[in-house]
Amino acid sequence: xxxxxxxxxxxxxxxxxxxxxxxxxxxxxxxxxxxxxxxxxxxxxxxxxxxxxxxxxxxxxxxxxxxxxxxxxxxxxxxxxxxxxxxxxxxxxxxxxxxxxxxxxxxxxxxxxxxxxxxxxxxxxxxxxxxxxxxxxxxxxxxxxxxxxxxxxxxxxxxxxxxxxxxxxxxxxxxxxxxxxxxxxxxxxxxxxxxxxxxx
Numbered sequence: 001x002x003x004x005x006x007x008x009x010x011x012x013x014x015x016x017x018x019x020x021x022x023x024x025x026x027x028x029x030x031x032x033x034x035x036x037x038x039x040x041x042x043x044x045x046x047x048x049x050x051x052x053x054x055x056x057x058x059x060x061x062x063x064x065x066x067x068x069x070x071x072x073x074x075x076x077x078x079x080x081x082x083x084x085x086x087x088x089x090x091x092x093x094x095x096x097x098x099x100x101x102x103x104x105x106x107x108x109x110x111x112x113x114x115x116x117x118x119x120x121x122x123x124x125x126x127x128x129x130x131x132x133x134x135x136x137x138x139x140x141x142x143x144x145x146x147x148x149x150x151x152x153x154x155x156x157x158x159x160x161x162x163x164x165x166x167x168x169x170x171x172x173x174x175x176x177x178x179x180x181x182x183x184x185x186x187x188x189x190x191x192x193x194x195x196x197x198x199x200x
Contacts, residue, residue, distance in 0.1 A: 040195070041123075042122055042123055043122045043127070044128075046132065047115075047122060047135065049132065050128070050132025050133060050136060051131075051133075051135035051136035054132065054133055054135075054136025054137055054140065054175040055143075058137070058170060058171040058175070059140060061170070062140075062144070062158040062160070062170065065084060065086050065158065065160045066086060069160065081163065081164045082163050082164070083164075084161065084162065085160060085162045085168060086159075087158075087159045087168045088148075088156035089158075089159045090154070090155075090157070102153050104145070105142065105146075108138045108141060111134070115134060115135045115138075121193060123194050124191060124194065126186055127183075127186060127191070127192075130180075130182035130183045130186060131179065131183075133176070133178050134175065137173065137175030138176065139172075140170070140171065140172030141170075141173070141176075144156065145157065
């Protein structure tokens with residue numbers, strides 16, 4: 001009798017409308033929760049903490065060197081191999097593109113927006129460190145672009161770390177470069193910001 005009802009599809013044994021869909025939705029939600037649990041907590045806090053540290057170090061160092069070293073002779077840190085010399089740079093990192101100040105300011109703003117979009121699905125600690133370095137550096141130089149002379153969005157960035165035979169830079173530049181290098185390495189390893197690993 002049960003077999004006959006199964007074959008003929010007796011109405012009494014059919015699932016109620018939406019019952020199957022509800023089960024699938026619950027299963028999908030459970031799988032999503034399990035995946036999130038495996039990935040661990042989101043790393044937005046780590047990203048913001050790293051960015052804040054980089055930003056404060058950059059801002060504090062710039063305020064100090066402008067107050068103490070600007071319009072003075074370079075200070076030798078390691079002989080002539082490394083000096084502190086204050087230079088106002090209207091270009092990009094390492095004094096490149098000085099005629100593109102406004103354009104570079106817009107790029108920095110776009111980078112910040114992209115990082116915040118990525119942060120919504122950020123579960124990877126290495127990616128959080130990389131993006132935090134990048135975000136802190138971008139905010140550091142963007143602050144100069146907005147608040148320093150000659151005007152809003154045209155301000156000159158304060159650079160002061162002057163190695164021999166190399167461009168003068170600041171801590172924000174260092175954060176951007178280190179973050180960028182780390183992102184490249186993570187991409188080569190196949191590690192995504194959401195914590196998954198893919199192999200091409």
